[in-house]
Every structure is written in structure tokens, then in C-alpha cells.
Amino acid sequence: MSGAVAGYREQLDAALRFLREGDDYLVVSHVQPDGDAISSTVIIGWLLGKLGKRYVLANEDEVPGRLRFLPLTGSIVQLPDTDHARRYARVVSVDCADFRRIGTVSQSFADGVQLLNIDHHPTNDQFGAVNVVRTNAAATAEILYDLIAHAGLALDMQVAEPLYVGLLTDTGGFRYANTSAHVLRIAAELIGHGVSGSAIAERMLEMMTMPQLQLLQRGLSRLQFTAGGRIGWLYIEHSDLAQTGAAGEDLEGLVNYARNVEGVEVGILFKGAADGGIKVSMRSAGKVDVAAIAQRFGGGGHTRAAGCRLECSLTEASARVLAAISEVLPS
Numbered sequence: 275m276s277g278a279v280a281g282y283r284e285q286l287d288a289a290l291r292f293l294r295e296g297d298d299y300l301v302v303s304h305v306q307p308d309g310d311a312i313s314s315t316v317i318i319g320w321l322l323g324k325l326g327k328r329y330v331l332a333n334e335d336e337v338p339g340r341l342r343f344l345p346l347t348g349s350i351v352q353l354p355d356t357d358h359a360r361r362y363a364r365v366v367s368v369d370c371a372d373f374r375r376i377g378t379v380s381q382s383f384a385d386g387v388q389l390l391n392i393d394h395h396p397t398n399d400q401f402g403a404v405n406v407v408r409t410n411a412a413a414t415a416e417i418l419y420d421l422i423a424h425a426g427l428a429l430d431m432q433v434a435e436p437l438y439v440g441l442l443t444d445t446g447g448f449r450y451a452n453t454s455a456h457v458l459r460i461a462a463e464l465i466g467h468g469v470s471g472s473a474i475a476e477r478m479l480e481m482m483t484m485p486q487l488q489l490l491q492r493g494l495s496r497l498q499f500t501a502g503g504r505i506g507w508l509y510i511e512h513s514d515l516a517q518t519g520a521a522g523e524d525l526e527g528l529v530n531y532a533r534n535v536e537g538v539e540v541g542i543l544f545k546g547a548a549d550g551g552i553k554v555s556m557r558s559a560g561k562v563d564v565a566a567i568a569q570r571f572g573g574g575g576h577t578r579a580a581g582c583r584l585e586c587s588l589t590e591a592s593a594r595v596l597a598a599i600s601e602v603l604p605s
Contacts (some may be wrong), residue, residue, distance in 0.1 A: 415440025
């Protein structure tokens with residue numbers, strides 16, 4: 275057995291001990307949750323239920339509408355709030371690249387909290403008392419599949435659907451380079467359990483709301499290119515959301531329109547936040563490590579998909595990020 279495989283199994287062992295030895299867990303993920311974040315949250319809820327444990331599922335933000343079909347999403351609460359002023363001593367964090375990504379939910383952690391950190395981001399800083407961080411996993415859902423198998427639990431439809439959604443969304447519909455043979459074997463097994471891959475792909479990847487279409491129209495009208503066409507960028511102001519009736523989830527995938535243009539190495543979406551800050555999403559064709567760029571501004575993510583937040587105007591944010599990327603573009 276290789277050291278890497280043995281080390282991973284030891285991490286899974288430690289995670290199972292954490293889940294089996296305690297009770298009354300808070301399960302959290304990152305702010306503005308995506309498919310893998312919500313899927314991983316409910317997968318842990320399913321697993322804790324199978325182990326006979328009490329738990330609360332939480333996030334700072336609402337569950338995106340297109341993910342509410344998944345089992346257990348109706349029980350995900352927004353914290354902190356007045357109805358949940360208590361503090362939790364045992365926490366499971368999934369799909370959070372660093373502690374800050376948990377957001378204000380961390381106000382519900384007790385002093386001396388014991389935290390299990392399960393994630394696949396290369397920028398994860400091992401912030402848990404127990405860490406299962408596998409950076410070559412396509413999604414946190416892939417790690418959770420391994421954890422369920424390691425626990426000897428049988429899959430059912432309640433967990434098969436979120437496992438599939440987590441894999442589908444973080445591999446871009448099984449198109450990205452992180453789509454390994456292991457990922458495809460898992461997907462095939464989940465379909466064998468009754469998951470409708472076509473129906474989920476239609477819902478998650480194809481269907482577009484009218485507000486989302488209107489945001490796309492605004493974003494594309496502002497699409498610009500620099501560095502000889504190797505950087506493409508666009509922006510959405512916070513007022514655009516109110517004027518179109520769109521939600522934050524409607525921005526997902528917009529950055530890819532900049533990245534997918536032939537010759538573009540890095541695509542960027544600048545998003546105005548309600549408090550005046552600027553959120554930045556970056557996608558790379560592979561030659562630029564956008565996670566390293568994001569880290570320079572206090573963010574993180576993957577080599578080819580990362581993000582950060584700047585506390586400045588759109589003009590300053592775009593100038594700083596474009597300059598940082600231009601410095602590392604291959605000649």
C-alpha cells in the first residue's frame with residue numbers, strides 16, 4: 275500500500291471516529307454555496323442520521339433554488355439567527371477552502387470547538403482538529419463517497435442524488451480535467467442506484483431563469499479583453515441584481531463566457547457586493563494558477579478556478595487583478 279493511500283485511509287478513519295464518538299453536530303459549508311457545497315452538507319446529514327446522531331445543517335446563505343430538490347435541503351437553516359443562538363461544540367465543515375469561507379455561521383461555534391474539515395481545495399489551510407483534505411479529488415462529494423464506503427454503509431437514493439450533483443457540478447458536467455476514472459465509476463454506480471443523470475444535468479447545467487438570461491445580456495455587453503486577448507473580463511454591478519430580479523446564484527457560470535473565448539488564458543467576473551466590496555471569480559485555461567492569484571488578495575480555490583474579494587471600487591479591483599494576472603501570463 276502506498277504512503278498516499280495509507281495516509282488517506284488514516285484520514286478517513288479519523289473522520290469516522292470524530293463522527294462516531296460525539297453527538298449533536300453542526301454541519302456547515304462555504305458562503306454562497308454551490309452544488310458541491312450543498313450536496314456535501316446534506317450527505318453529511320445523511321451519514322450522521324445513519325450513525326444515529328443529532329445534527330443541524332446550516333449556511334450563512336440560502337440554498338440556491340435549483341438545488342432545493344435534493345433531500346434534506348429543506349432542513350438547512352441560516353445562521354446565526356435569533357432562533358439558533360446556541361453554540362455547537364462539534365462541527366463538520368465541508369468544501370471550505372479556509373475558515374473564513376464559513377462566514378458568520380462560525381459565530382455559532384462554542385469556545386474550544388472541535389472541527390472536522392473535509393475539503394478538496396489545494397489552498398485549504400488544514401484548519402480542523404481533524405482534516406480530510408484530498409486535493410486531487412474532483413469534488414468534496416467524491417471524498418464523502420469514499421468516507422461512506424469506508425464506513426461500510428449502503429447507498430440509497432437519498433444520498434445518491436446529492437453525491438451525483440456534487441460530482442456533476444464540480445467537474446463541469448464531467449468535462450473538466452478533474453474528471454478521473456474514479457469519478458466516472460462513482461457516477462455509473464449512482465446511476466445504477468436510480469439517479470437520473472439526464473434530468474439532473476438538465477436542471478443543473480441547461481435550464482436558465484429569465485433573470486439569469488438578463489444578467490447574461492448585461493454581462494456580455496460589458497465583456498472586454500486585454501493582454502492581447504489573453505485575458506477576458508466582465509462585471510455585474512449589485513444594482514443589476516435588483517433591476518433584473520436575479521439572485522446571487524444566477525451569476526454562476528457567467529465567468530465561463532469570458533474564459534471560453536478562443537485565445538483567452540484567464541476569464542474574470544467582477545461582482546459588486548451589497549456592502550460595496552467586489553467579489554472576483556477567475557477561470558484559467560490551464561497555464562495560469564488562478565488560486566495563487568486569489569491568495570494574493572486573501573482568497574483561494576483551485577489552479578483553474580478560484581476567487582477572492584477586494585474592499586475597493588470596481589475600477590481599482592479590476593486594475594489590481596488584471597495587473598496581477600498580466601504579470602504571470604506565459605510569454
